[in-house]
Amino acid sequence: MNIRQYLDSTYLKTPSQAGLDENENLQVVKNFIQEAIDEKFKLIMIRPDMVSVAKKMISDANSTVQIGTVIDFPEGNSNVEDKIKEAVQAIKDGADDLDFVCNYEAFKKGDVALVKDEILRCTQIGLDNNKVVKWIIEVAALNDKEITQLSALIKNIVISNFKEADYASVFVKSSTGFYKTANNLPNGATIPAIMMMLENASPLPVKAAGGVRTYEEAVEMIRLGVKRIGTSGAKAIANREDAKLGY
Numbered sequence: 001m002n003i004r005q006y007l008d009s010t011y012l013k014t015p016s017q018a019g020l021d022e023n024e025n026l027q028v029v030k031n032f033i034q035e036a037i038d039e040k041f042k043l044i045m046i047r048p049d050m051v052s053v054a055k056k057m058i059s060d061a062n063s064t065v066q067i068g069t070v071i072d073f074p075e076g077n078s079n080v081e082d083k084i085k086e087a088v089q090a091i092k093d094g095a096d097d098l099d100f101v102c103n104y105e106a107f108k109k110g111d112v113a114l115v116k117d118e119i120l121r122c123t124q125i126g127l128d129n130n131k132v133v134k135w136i137i138e139v140a141a142l143n144d145k146e147i148t149q150l151s152a153l154i155k156n157i158v159i160s161n162f163k164e165a166d167y168a169s170v171f172v173k174s175s176t177g178f179y180k181t182a183n184n185l186p187n188g189a190t191i192p193a194i195m196m197m198l199e200n201a202s203p204l205p206v207k208a209a210g211g212v213r214t215y216e217e218a219v220e221m222i223r224l225g226v227k228r229i230g231t232s233g234a235k236a237i238a239n240r241e242d243a244k245l246g247y
């Protein structure tokens, strides 16, 4: 298996989350982008304000690394107009993938109409611009029934409004990796949550993100059926595969 094809190598910390000043964090992001170029990763996931920096470095290096960014991250509770504005700017700056945080709190409160509207309109903008769209549902904030229902809702919106050829470009994604859970419970891609997503999102692909650290965990997710893995441990995971293959 070429595990690099599955990995969205991810760095999403703000300067304060990283405990750095702006310049120091910018240097961390630049090093992270250079690592992806050197490692020939498929895609990096970075904050929207870093997309143009990445675009320049990647094109100066004649690299094929793609750029993904997060929209309305990490809470997902902005209104749809703000989500669209942020997505349009990210597209202008050179993003290939748009990982939107779904307004999962509105969904939990029963405001399904709001969630349907943002999924429809934001997905439309992504697909009209030939981008890959991912919907982060934040599984750690949801119960099993909500994971099932929200995965199915995204699937049904896509099936009812877009052509079959587009289905592979709209993912349901598990987590931001930034959700604060009580008692340090896992805040990312657990196997039961991923299984529920796979069952209810199909034929849309699923991205597992949050807490995937080892090669073995990544392989397990791929065996379950996920098509992408978002991880801040991409280099260690890819290098473990290289070592197994004797590179």
Ligand SMILES: O=C[C@H](O)COP(=O)(O)O
Pocket: 010, 012, 045, 175, 176, 177, 178, 188, 209, 210, 211, 212, 230, 231, 232, 233
């Ligand atoms: O989308 C990706 C997540 O932020 C990555 O989470 P992680 O740092 O737990 O690998």
